[in-house]
Amino acid sequence: xxxxxxxxxxxxxxxxxxxxxxxxxxxxxxxxxxxxxxxxxxxxxxxxxxxxxxxxxxxxxxxxxxxxxxxxxxxxxxxxxxxxxxxxxxxxxxxxxxxxxxxxxxxxxxxxxxxxxxxxxxxxxxxxxxxxxxxxxxxxxxxxxxxxxxxxx
Amino acid sequence: xxxxxxxxxxxxxxxxxxxxxxxxxxxxxxxxxxxxxxxxxxxxxxxxxxxxxxxxxxxxxxxxxxxxxxxxxxxxxxxxxxxxxxxxxxxxxxxxxxxxxxxxxxxxxxxxxxxxxxxxxxxxxxxxxxxxxxxxxxxxxx
Numbered sequence: 001x002x003x004x005x006x007x008x009x010x011x012x013x014x015x016x017x018x019x020x021x022x023x024x025x026x027x028x029x030x031x032x033x034x035x036x037x038x039x040x041x042x043x044x045x046x047x048x049x050x051x052x053x054x055x056x057x058x059x060x061x062x063x064x065x066x067x068x069x070x071x072x073x074x075x076x077x078x079x080x081x082x083x084x085x086x087x088x089x090x091x092x093x094x095x096x097x098x099x100x101x102x103x104x105x106x107x108x109x110x111x112x113x114x115x116x117x118x119x120x121x122x123x124x125x126x127x128x129x130x131x132x133x134x135x136x137x138x139x140x141x142x143x144x145x146x147x148x149x150x151x152x153x
Numbered sequence: 154x155x156x157x158x159x160x161x162x163x164x165x166x167x168x169x170x171x172x173x174x175x176x177x178x179x180x181x182x183x184x185x186x187x188x189x190x191x192x193x194x195x196x197x198x199x200x201x202x203x204x205x206x207x208x209x210x211x212x213x214x215x216x217x218x219x220x221x222x223x224x225x226x227x228x229x230x231x232x233x234x235x236x237x238x239x240x241x242x243x244x245x246x247x248x249x250x251x252x253x254x255x256x257x258x259x260x261x262x263x264x265x266x267x268x269x270x271x272x273x274x275x276x277x278x279x280x281x282x283x284x285x286x287x288x289x290x291x292x293x294x295x
Binding site: 032057 | 174183187204215225234
């Protein structure tokens, strides 16, 4: 079923602020088994010119994906979330995410396509800090796969 | 930001040290907890098979996080990564044994850009198949 093109360009309300903690960054770095001291040692991070420990480059996805849930679960859009897979992911950083940040995500629909029964949605998440400064933009392409009977048709 | 690598010392085609990253079921459970992505296709074989997957698969974002380590380990300061994007071409299938799967990553300088930036082109494979496509990072060197 083709998605309603009128949703392209729609922007959703900003999320409540997410407070980035040192221990959450440490937990994430441990989960990807990354020993870089910039993630756990404030002194090491300061030696690199950062005010506190920074997060690994993909950390912010946990925020932007949750924010994208506003879009993909929007009942008016009608995406079949149970069949969604991650197609592409891109980040562009003004600066790294760091401990102490209070981050707000604003999600927009950049594009909608239906191809061979698959619904493809491009969502952009703009991440700003408490001062309103841009931190990172995340572009997420999600594909809602066609149900089998349609895919084999 | 303080990259360990200077723009002057790299050329297009310069290879970064490659790396191999193991992933087991335990790795995926730990990543699920840390990232908040509890989709059962990443830990429940029965569920994964009911949605047509061969077995449990790694989070794409886990693979993306491992691949960029070739860049962050090389450049020293992870804050030097100013852009990073990938396409998820094939899943990393993680069997339920002590070995799990292996993600193998190579990278080279794809282009020298303005303002001491370079584009790094990454290749990630698992079980001999490419798992990330169009995988690129833009890095600020000194």
